[in-house]
Amino acid sequence: MSEGQADSALFAANAPLLEAMFERFQTDPASVSGIWRAWFESLPTAAGTALAVAPCDSHQVGVLQLINAHRFLGVRHANLDPLQRFPRPDVPELDSAHYGLTADDLMREFDTGSLVAPPRATLTDILAILRRTYCGNLGAEYMYISDNARKRWLQNRLEGCLATPQFDATQKTRILQQLTAAETLEKFIHTRYVGQKRFSLEGAETLIPMLQGLIEGAAANGAQEIVLGMAHRGRINVLVNVLGKPLVQIFKPSPNNGDGALTGDVKYHQGFSTDVATPHGNVHLALAFNPSHLEIVHPVVRGSVRARQQRRGDHDGTEVLPVILHGDAAFSGQGVVMESLNMSQTRGFSNGGAVHIVINNQIGFTTSDPRDTRSSLYCTDVAKMVEAPVLHVNADDPEAALLAIQIALDYRREFRKNFIIDLVCFRRHGHNEQDEPAVTQPLMYHRIAEHPGTRALYAQQLATQGIVNEADALAQVIDYRARLETEERIVAPAVSLYKRANAANWKAYRGVNWRQTADTSLALTQLRTLAEKITQIPDNFSLHPRVAKILADRREMAAGNLALDWGMAETLAYASLLRDGYPVRLSGQDSGRGTFAHRHAVLHDQQRERWDAGEYVPLQHIYPNQPHFIVIDSLLSETAVLAFEYGYATAEPDELVIWEAQFGDFANGAQVVIDQFIASGEAKWGRLCGLTLYLPHGQEGQGPEHSSARLERFMQLCANDNIQVCQPTTAAQMFHLIRRQMLRPYRKPLVVMTPKSLLRARQASSALGDFTEGGFRVVIGETVALDEASVRRVVACSGKVYFDLLNARQERGITDIALIRVEQLYPFPREEFSAELARYPNAAVLVWAQEEPQNQGAWYAIGHHLRECMSASLSLNYAGRPFAASPAVGYPEVFEAQRQALIDEALNHAD
DSSP states (O other), rough: OOOHTTTTOGGGGHHHHHHHHHHHHOOGGGGGGGHHHHHHHOOOOSSSSSSOOOHHHHHHHHHHHHHHHHHHGGGGGSSTTTTTOOOOOOOOGGGGGGTTTOOOGGSSSOTTSSSSSEEEEEEHHHHHHHHHHHHEEEEETTTTTTOOOHHHHHHHHHHTTTTTTEEEEEHHHHHHHHHHHHHHHHHHHHHHSSTTOOOTTTTTTHHHHHHHEEEEHHHHHOOOOEEEEEOOOHHHHHHHTTTTTOHHHHSSOOTTTTTTOOOOOOHHHHHEEEEETTTTTEEEEOOOOOSSSSOOOOOHHHHHHHHHHHHHHHHTTSSSSEEEEEHHHHHHOOOOHHHHHHHTSTTTOOOOEEEEEEEEOOOOOOOOOHHHHHHSTTGGGGGGTTOOOEEEEEOOOOHHHHHHHHHHHHHHHHHHHOEEEEOOOOOOOEEEEEEEEGTTHHHHHHHHOOOOOOHHHHHHHHHHTTSHHHHHHHHHHHHHHHHHTOOOOOOSSSSSSSOOOOOOOOOOGGOOOOOOOOOOOOOOHHHHHHHHHHHHOOOOOOHHHHHHHHHHHHHHHOOOOTOOOHHHHHHHHHHHHHHHHHHHEEEEETTTTTSSOOOOOSSEEEEOTTTTTOOOOGGGGGGGTOOOOOEEOOOSSSSSHHHHHHHHHHHTTSEEEEEEEGGGGGGGGGHHIIIIITTTTTHHOOOOOEEEEEEEOOOOOSSGTTTTHHHHHHHHOTTOOEEEOOOOOSSHHHHHHHHHHHSSSSSEEEEEOOOOOGGGGGGGGGGGGGHHSSOOOEHHHHHOOOOGGGOOEEEEEEEEEHHHHHHHHHHHHHSSSSEEESSEEESSSSSHHHHHHTTTTTTTTTEEEEEEEETTTTTHHHHHHHHHHHHHHHEEEEEOOOOOOSSSSSSSHHHHHHHHHHHHHHHEEEE
16 A cells, blocks of 8 residues: 555544544534645535535545444454354444445445555445455454554555465465375374374364465575474374474384483474475474473473574574464463563564464363353454454465465564464364363364365365366375375475584583583683673763672772672673673573672663663673673563573573572472473483573571572472582682583583572672682582591581571581581582591481471482481481471561571580
8 A cells, every 4th residue: 555545534543533523514614624624525426526515425434434343343254163153243333334324325436545445446345345355264353553554564465465365276286285184194193093192183284284385485584494382282293294204203203222311202292303495495494392281382482593593693583483383272371371472572582573373273172162261352362462463264264374374474574573373273083082072062063073174175166166176186185195104204304414504513412421520710810801891881881889889899809809799700600601602691580680689780870861771781891792691681470481591592502591580489480391391301302401590599587488499399300410409608609600501511401599698698708719720519518627536417508508507606616516518409419428428437417407498498309318428327317497388487586496496406416
């Protein structure tokens, strides 16, 4: 549409104002401005004569309102349900009579305003355009978009083609072949692998030509990689018919070569990656592994895509495309969808938009009564929060579905925004093939039993058009089934020896033991050079006095005049990794400053005059052309953000990726990510991941919800060296731990129980020499000179409680109790701990002391390790808080009483 048409006074959005002005003009022409009065007077009558205030004039406004109504409400009258279970609703606003238009107006010409049509057309022609565009097999929702440019673009695309695709005979034949492949595969599996769950795609076979069209269209738009996320519905079909994984590999997976750590997963959770050839070049396809938590893969895919885009320098998202498939009930029902959409346009988490396809089989497990499935009209309504356009399409019209794909891809290329396609279909079988859905949904499944299938309907359509006859359609089925019988790949890889540029290489990190060493120390000259860089600020940059004091102190620390605190140690670790060539990404709800104001990675000019200016990140200015340092104050989300960072870390082994909880207990909100991805992703899918979690943890009298990162949950998940759980107690330990995570060729998730009060505690600070020598110590033995032969009791602990015990021991003058800190709780360092115990041959008791209640913390997970390190002469005791349902007490006096009791029990001599 031309700008003149788009900006016309007759633009449909102006109809109410125009109608009101015209009514005033009819009553009193002098009541409107001269310009409008002249325009109203120039309107022709039905006979083409000069002004006569006739019904035709007021009807012009009605025509504009009718056009607008179809853009808003046409979707409600669209033909979307293949089962035709409900009559199409009566929408009065779509009836011309609603605006006072009559049969006499049908052949009259009206201005079409912003409608993509001739400037003037008869009401009959206008209605035909509107009904074909908005009330056919494709229904559109986009008028809630606040950006006029995007609305006009969509109007142009939809109205310009009447929402009607144009495919030639070759393209239509190919669509039929893809539908045939989708349907025949399901029937083949049903008979060849009897009784096997497969979560059939039957009823939604149109998804396969949609994805094929998406791949080619994305390649035409410049995409070189596509990362696809989906739940289990139709996954096997996508694996075979889109990615080309041999069916035999899916149902008869290869053994794990005796690797007990690789336990595998069910076939409909498996991922796969391959390179396929398109007319526009090779495209890498990656289907993300996904557990049964249906929507959790959504942010994982976004994270993986962001890492790939970052590695390529693909800042506008042209080269890497996220495609996310959803179920209708899950899309509207699971909160991670809202979280993911909410962060999709933010600076730290954007991908240049994603293409979403909702496989809307109109039933959620066994529920299909709309009174029970959701409170919104459409399952896609949550997408309106980010003003994403939605195209609803009848799955029995694969050509309309492919048109929706084309529009989605072009819209994303133009605006870098999300796009939603709601594929309205059905589910021929139950939730799985062993379920009987007619028990609870008899009406729906009577209709499904009568439905011939999309392939049959489309074959009949092509036969009517003289493109494919019945024999040709049957030959497609026979040919495809024969290919399945020979176990050949349905989709051949692009090139047998094709090597992708920008691919991540995980080979160096496989089969590496956690004891692999790395030199994490830093020469004093290097340390001081980095310290200078991280404390520099631009000229005329005004710091807050508290921040200025922190930077001044850090300069003194680098000079050796002050011990280095936690914030300085952490910042130096990042700076040194950047110097070594490792990018760093840190996200969390207050990560720039740090929840406890210890980090200050982002400095704010106190005199800035614009809200979006006046920030300075010293770590981005260590040296020219350095790797990126990204620190993000994330939105108030745990599940989606942590899943995003997991996806990012699985796609980028050579970047330090950190998620920081504001308090450790915030990880509760992301437990599904921890359970189903972080802790078990390697065992289920062989997916390595070096993601680091910072979880503030420690009993400090701040009540139940600000004390515990639920250490016990992580310890319970530990097995087969799957994750690392550490609780460093000094700044230098944190420095070496961060550097160790990248410098040694070992990529496992690192869970760090970070402190709160220790961030500034003098005892937890470290001297310069602790950074220039040594490394991360998994166990720290006694630091005070004791007569080892006289030690009668050894107290082992982890975390902040060590300093409580150390101070109490000194105050009480105790010299026969030794303290051992376990800084790495898993993998448990038995050799190092045993060596420390062996220093005290006359000790009779080993005590495990912890701040957490006895049923929480590390006690139950660590007890067997301690016993295996003990000599026969030692007995093992517990010192700590009693069993409790809550992580911590909320009453200060009770907290202090428990703390003293813990110390007394740990240092008790009555053994």
